[in-house]
Amino acid sequence: MYDLVRGPLMWVAFAVFIVGFVYRAVQMFIVSKKKEKFFYPVSWAEKQSIGDYSPEEHRLKWLVSFKNSMLGNYPIVTIVTSIFHVCLFVTPIFLLGHNLFLYKAWKIRFLSLPESITDFFTLIFLLCGFFFLLRRIIVPRLRAISTFNDYFLLLITIAPFLTGYFAYHQWFDYKTMLTIHILSGEIMLMAVTFTKLGHIIFFFFNRFHISSEYGLCQGSRTW
Amino acid sequence: MIIAKVKPLNETKEMIKGYGKILNVGCAGCTAVCLAGGQKEVDALNVQLAASCKTDQIPIEIDGITIERQCETEFLAELDEMVEDYDAILSMGCGAGVQFLAERFPAIPVFPALNTNFVGVNKDIGWYEERCQSCGECVLGITGGICPVTMCAKGIFNGPCGGANDGHCEVDSEIPCAWVNIYERLKGQDRLDNMLKMFPARDWQNQIQGIIVLEPFKKRYSK
Amino acid sequence: MAVGEAKPVDKGHVKNLLNKKKGKMKLSLFLCAHCGLCAESCPLYRLHNQDPRYMPSYKVINSLGKLYKKINKVDGSLLEEMKELIFKNCVLCGRCYCPLGIDISKMIALARSVCRSQGVCGVYPYSLGAHEEDFPEALSGMGAIEEK
Known part of the structure; x- marks a missing residue:
């Protein structure tokens, strides 16, 4: 079993992840459509607008944008989710154990963080995950839209970290735990294409795809 | 909110005379709220126009569709594929909606089915009063x-x-x-x-079309 | 016509409308992480004491989401069910914020178009608590036309 998850299954997982990633990205490009750009007659419009912000308005602007931002509206969730996602990427990539494996296999390695730090990150990540679970159970508006899938997805995301934590601390049978750890990681990679975890791809492209007040630019391609 | 009123039937009939196939476009924005141009009013006007034209033995075919708002590009785009089949468009939007609709389909005659009256308030159901110019x-x-x-x-x-x-x-x-x-x-x-407090007299001269581009969006629309 | 009474539905037409924008709509529905962060951006949600039924994602999932799920068996009662959700609980101001950048208002607009095409639409004025049968004449728009 251990050889299976370390050998062929790992390749399958990587292949599914990469093909799926590309597929979703291409699909996103295809379903978006080109948008005609608008320009405004500067002098004409300028004459009628109230003019530029006064110095005081400039000073107060950050307050308004903060109040309207996610951080202003949901400070705790925003902080937790940021930490959660940073840990999600940083921990596995800069983990010493992973890099050793990588070096053994392909003679490449990334920078490694001290094990005590990655251990701490994992713990933080698990706490954040637990926070999300509680939030989904407690907050009424989330309960209203939560389905089995949402809980399942959280499980898929947390499982590699939980088993990794167990394996690192050699709780339970090490070999079995390691096998489950690798397997759960592979499941997560493959799930990116087929589940809501696809927001890993969506997140980076989509801001350019909307022409609303939250869009990053006028958007030459849009939904 | 913008308040409008349905034109007398004969006036509308006179405008669309000579066009065989007509699309009556309703607006689910302000004119629907003041019971002048929503989906129900589109249906009602179509029934009356069809019946009246039949009495006068004028051959006419009239279809209805209601879009969310006629003053917004993205909602007008829904009509793009439909309008080619029609000889003329009847709009149940306010004056702004009629003009924006006509601007989008310059090849097709667009007629107003409403008289746009004022910016006003809903004092009670069916009772509207002007409050702003x-x-x-x-x-x-x-x-x-x-x-x-x-x-x-x-x-x-x-x-x-x-x-x-x-x-x-x-x-x-x-x-x-x-x-x-x-x-x-x-x-x-x-x-x-x-x-x-004395107000200086209002400058009524040289009233030009109003354009407002909000400060944060200026960069988006300038060349 | 009494409120809640199901009207016959042109299933083919509904399916056509839904299929036309299937790509991006299904992708958006699929990717919604059900995180609930869109809630506070909705002015109506804030207005109604944070009632979950006014949360943008709730409105989309229970209107357009259901339509795509039951794309082959859309019936009048389904449309009547979502009517309040998309016509009354949303003014389509387009200010909903999604951290993933999903265009929520367009999705509600599509659900509205589908309902409209089958004669299911919002009746004004909601705010006054009026029902269609209370003001049949005013709401049909006939009053304004008859008066020459």
Whole structure:
């Protein structure tokens, strides 16, 4: 079993992840459509607008944008989710154990963080995950839209970290735990294409795809 | 909200005379709220037009569709594929909607089915009153929340005029004098000194089309 | 016509409308992480004491989401069910914020178009608590036309 998850299954997982990633990205490009750009007659419009912000308005602007931002509206969730996602990427990539494996296999390695730090990150990540679970159970508006899938997805995301934590601390049978750890990681990679975890791809492209007040630019391609 | 009223049937019939296939486009924005141009009104007008034309033995085919708002590009785009099949379009939007619709489909004649009356309030169901003339120079802060431009028959900035009679307007003894109302309200709020503030006369000359591009979006629309 | 009474539905037409924008709509529905962060951006949600039924994602999932799920068996009662959700609980102001950048208002607009095409639409004025049968004449728009 251990050889299976370390050998062929790992390749399958990587292949599914990469093909799926590309597929979703291409699909996103295809379903978006080109948008005609608008320009405004500067002098004409300028004459009628109230003019530029006064110095005081400039000073107060950050307050308004903060109040309207996610951080202003949901400070705790925003902080937790940021930490959660940073840990999600940083921990596995800069983990010493992973890099050793990588070096053994392909003679490449990334920078490694001290094990005590990655251990701490994992713990933080698990706490954040637990926070999300509680939030989904407690907050009424989330309960209203939560389905089995949402809980399942959280499980898929947390499982590699939980088993990794167990394996690192050699709780339970090490070999079995390691096998489950690798397997759960592979499941997560493959799930990116087929589940809501696809927001890993969506997140980076989509801001350019909307022409609303939250869009990053006028958007030459849009939904 | 913009208040409009359905045109007399004969006027609409006269406009669309000679066009065989007509698309009646409703607007689910303001004109639907004032019961003039929503989906129900589109259906009602179509039934009447079809029946009336049948009596007069005018061959006509009239279809209806209601879009969310005729004053927005993205909603007008829904019509792109449909309009080619029609000889003329009847719009149940406000004046802005009719013009925007006509601008999008310059090859097809667009006719208004409503008279757009004013920016007003829903005093109660089916009872609408004008409150604003969108002059772009709001003085309500000084006039105790009563608009001299809208509520005064002469629209004067420094009232009342000599025609005020017993608190009523010289135009019609039923109409209350706006400036007497302003006086009474300011008196009640102990702000009578506002009456002495002289307003310079409004600049009615060279009224050009209004364009507003908000400060944060200017970069988006400039070349 | 009494409120809640199901009207016959042109299933083919509904399917056509839904299929036309299937790509991006299904992708958006699929990717919604059900995180609930769109809630506070909705003015109506804030207005109604944070009632979950006004949360943008709730409105989309229970209108357009259901339509795509039951794309082959859309019936009048389904449309009537979502009517309040998309016509009354949303003014389509387009200010909903999604951290993933999903265009929520367009999705509600599509659900509205589908309902409209089958004669299911919002009746004004909601705010006054009026029902269609209370003001049949005013709401049909006939009053304004008859008066020459």
